[in-house]
Amino acid sequence: MKRLLITLLVLTFVLTACQKVDFQSAPPVFETNIDPSSWTVIPAGPFLQGQFNEQVSIDYDYEIMVTDVTNAQYAEFLNAALADGSAILNNGQIEGYYAGDPFSGTRHEVEIAAGNYIYIPVGDPYLKLNFDGSAFSPKDEWANHPMTMVSWFGAKAYCEYYGWRLPTEMEWEKAARGTDGRPYPWGNEIARNNANYYSSRDPFEDMSRYGSRTTPVGFYNGSTYNGYETINSASPYGVYDMAGNVWQWTANIYDSQHYRYMRGGSKDVYENNLRVWVRNNATPTFTSPGVGFRCVR
Amino acid sequence: MQWIYKRFRFLFSSTKGLILMGIAFAALISALFGMLSGPMADYGIKDVVIRALKMNLDPAEREGRLIVLYHxxxxxxxxxEVYMITDLLKMKDGQRLTINSTITVGYxxxxxxxxxxxxxxHNWAFHGIYIAGLSLIFFAGCMLLVALWPWQKAYQLTDMTYAHTKKGFDMERIAFxxxxxxxxxxxxxxxxxxxxxxxxxxAFLAENVVREPHKLALDLSVIGHLHIMLALICIAAALIIGRWMDxxxxxxxxxxxxxxxxTIILSMGTWLVVSFEEIAHFIIYGGSTLAMLGALFLVIFSWDKLIRTGLAEKGLKKGNFxxxxxxxxxxxxxxxATWQMVFMNFTVSGVGIFTAVKLDEIFRQWQIIDELSxxxxxxxxxxxxxxxxxxxxxxxxxxxxxxxxxxxxxLVIIFSDVAFGAVTIYEMRRLFVIEAEQQPLxxxxxxxxxxxxxVLLLTLAAIMVWRLIDLFKKKGYWANEIEERLTKKDEVAK
Structure with missing residues (x-):
């Protein structure tokens, strides 16, 4: 018995043994032919919101970006914002001014007072941007991937810089599911080649080494990439990546809490978190390789 | 016919048969439904199971499904636990039979x-059966409560080495x-x-509302309910193990x-969560500390007893280390049984206390998806x-x-502890590794x-298969266990 126990324990150790992992290994490069600067109109009218299909209505038309904001787009914004002083480099991070939240002192609530707040951590190895001391540029293979490691402040600043804004949760959800109450942007069921999620086996992930990574924006459009066949997974309004890839910051600021909400699931979570009503939240200064955003106008 | 009758009598009327059947159902359900999530889903086994069993898993109903499964x-x-309690503690045979049969039909x-x-x-008739089953279990609990009433002369202790009141009433029965x-x-x-x-x-899962600043009273009720029910199941187990260890x-x-x-203070604390959330936590800490101290004394007693009897078997009075x-x-x-109670402090109680103490400083700085883990x-x-x-x-x-x-x-001790230790590191991973570098961990x-x-499930399967084969033997263990009791204590008047 002792021998078997030792064998099983050794086997456990061997199977779980350490292996040097290159987290920065280059990803494959694919062109998705989806234009990240394109927008689509979401018409005014009712839709079914939330897990239990509550009938609600948005009484105005609005436009939403067809894809998440890319690294290339965000680098362009940073250069412009640094040039005109609306963003500054301070202590290894890009920061900008925020006018503050109402504060009610509720238990666990943290005050977000007026002041400068982080947009991105410049030195972070997982930021997919280069910085030469004066200008940003996207890392070559990552230019058409969603911008990540960006805080809520950084996302909001990007949208507002161009006269746009972050979507409210309601706007985001309508753009993602249309009006028929579907749980995923493309319909009722999820397959591995519908979206980028944990262990979805896309060409960018290697679960035995570095895990899941972002896919280029608009990747799941029905194209085949080096033999990897995707399903066209746009929402009823033609919006891509509304499930998986990266969580997306939304605009709402709720009473008695400092958390900001994200929607859509990401490359790092299981498929149940890709259902359109699932919410994630974090402090507005939170940055992550699994969090990005898009804008509305 | 007699062949079937005898085995049914074992499975449905003897304590050991009822326990065996309960464990077999739990094992089967864990094995089957465990294949629908986590690594089993990664490996593609989930898809095979869903297709093979023609399951209908509407994405909008996931939370509802889990609630039914957990319950x-x-x-x-x-x-x-009730089968064990009705056998370990004195009560009338009629009470034991009624309680056991009601709860069996219920589950x-x-x-x-x-x-x-x-x-x-959704065939709502099935939902009705489910609710009726839960109601029967509650009703069985009411009958158990009556049967356990400690202040009866028949249950006064004669052996004063057990905890008792001044009038000789059984303190352990009071705890039950x-x-x-x-x-x-x-x-x-x-x-x-x-x-x-x-x-x-x-339907919603309680963990999904933890960051809501203004929870509904009914949200808080759900959170309190799930915490206290698990805690009380554990307290019941500790009391049962105490009986086993004498x-x-x-x-x-x-x-x-x-x-x-x-038990009382902890429960009241979780009930008070509904209306006095902040104070309630202090009451909960107090109650759980007392209950855990009780368990600590059980561990000390049982380890001391194991050492003493073990040394005595070898003819030693005082052995070396x-x-x-x-x-x-x-x-x-x-x-x-008691080591697992100690191990629980590293993987559950310790983690829970650390999380509570460092909640705002550490855990609420993370995205909620990591806190949910x-x-x-x-x-x-x-x-x-x-x-x-x-x-x-x-x-x-x-x-x-x-x-x-x-x-x-x-096998149970080592491999369950390996699993629980691994899951503890998994759930707390953000303390040790950043998101981008977490995959190897x-x-x-x-x-x-x-x-x-x-290995734990295989070990469980082995014992279940052994007992299944035993059921086909004419004079297997089951034949003796029909009349066997867990305790040798005298019965009270019928």
Whole structure:
């Protein structure tokens, strides 16, 4: 018995043994032919919101970006914002001014007072941007991937810089599911080649080494990439990546809490978190390789 | 016909048969539905199971399905504990029979009503069967409460080495009674919101509302309910294991009031969460400290007893350190039951206290998705750890001896602890590794967890297969167990 126990324990150790992992290994490069600067109109009218299909209505038309904001787009914004002083480099991070939240002192609530707040951590190895001391540029293979490691402040600043804004949760959800109450942007069921999620086996992930990574924006459009066949997974309004890839910051600021909400699931979570009503939240200064955003106008 | 009748009599009327059947159902359900999530889903096994069994898994109903599944497993565990309690504690035969038969019908209705409803589409008649089953279990609990009433002359102690009141009433029975009473009240805290949210099918998991600044009273009720029900199931298990170990003496006299007070205070704390959330937490800390102290005294007593009896078997009065350790661990079933209680402090209680103390400073700085990992892992570990404790007790009841006893005991202890340790690191991973570099850690902990739980389930399967084969023998263990009791204590008047 002792021998078997030792064998099983050794086997456990061997199977779980350490292996040097290159987290920065280059990803494959694919062109998705989806234009990240394109927008689509979401018409005014009712839709079914939330897990239990509550009938609600948005009484105005609005436009939403067809894809998440890319690294290339965000680098362009940073250069412009640094040039005109609306963003500054301070202590290894890009920061900008925020006018503050109402504060009610509720238990666990943290005050977000007026002041400068982080947009991105410049030195972070997982930021997919280069910085030469004066200008940003996207890392070559990552230019058409969603911008990540960006805080809520950084996302909001990007949208507002161009006269746009972050979507409210309601706007985001309508753009993602249309009006028929579907749980995923493309319909009722999820397959591995519908979206980028944990262990979805896309060409960018290697679960035995570095895990899941972002896919280029608009990747799941029905194209085949080096033999990897995707399903066209746009929402009823033609919006891509509304499930998986990266969580997306939304605009709402709720009473008695400092958390900001994200929607859509990401490359790092299981498929149940890709259902359109699932919410994630974090402090507005939170940055992550699994969090990005898009804008509305 | 006689052949079937005798086996049915064993399975449905004897304590050991009822326990065996409960464990078999729990094992089957865990094995089947465990294939629908986590690593099993990664490997593609989930898709195969869904297709093969023609399950109907609407994405919008995931939370509802999980609630039904958790309740189903919990009800089986509650039934197993009730079988043990009705046998270990003195009560009238009629009471024992009525309680056991009611709770058996109840949990079978929960299984065969709830799971088809949740996983194979909505026939609301099945939901009705599920609710009726839960109601029967509650009713069985009420009958258990009556049967446990401690202030009866018939149940006064004659052996004063056990904890007792001045008038000789059994303090351990009072602790069982307090546990049963608070369990019934706590069940109501789940039943009311269950009725409210179930009406309209608006199911949610408690962990999803933890960051809401203004929770509804019914949200808080759900959170309180799930915490206290698990805690009370654990307290019941600790009391049962105490009976198994024949816990008595001075430590017993200290532990029983601690259990009783701890149970009542802890329960009241979780009930008060609904209206006085901030104060309630301090009451909960106080109550759980008392109950855990009671369990600590049980551990001290049982380890001391194992060492003493082990040394005595070798003809030693006072052994050296290694002889004492050898004596302590010579019976993995008895050692394991209390060792798991100690291990629980590293993987559940310690983690829970650390999380509570550092909540704003550390855990609320993370995205909620990472915090949810801790919350979910926390009670999965607690529930499964507690199940291993009952399993070790059952292996003793089933008559495992010799090498089989050693194999079973050590496999359960080592591999469940490997799994729980791995899951603890998995759930707390953000303390050790950033998101972008987590995959190697996830892989190691997932494999360790899978191997641990896999061996645990295989070990459980082995004992179930052994007992299944035994059922086909004319004079198997089952034939003797029909009349066997867990305790040798005298019965009271019928």
């Amino acid at each position: 189903t497993l919990a009800m089986i565990v509650v039934a197993v 079978l209705m929960v299984i065969f009503g709830g799971l088809p409803f949740a996983y194979w589409g 009674f307090a546990m049963a009473l608070t369990t019934l009240i706590s069940a109501i805290f789940g039943a009311i919101p269950g009725s409210y949210f179930g009406n309209g099918f608006t 816990f008595k003496g001075n430590l017993h006299k200290i532990a029983m009031p601690l259990y009783t007070a701890g 290694f002889q004492r350790i050898a004596a302590l661990v010579r019976d993995p079933l008895k050692f394991g 801790i919350l979910t892992g926390h009670w999965h570990i607690l529930g499964t750890l507690m199940a291993t404790i009952l399993l070790l007790y059952y292996a003793d009841l089933a008559g495992l001896k010799g090498k089989a006893r050693q194999w079973f005991g050590w 996830l892989n190691r902990t997932t494999i360790a967890g899978d191997i641990g739980l896999g």
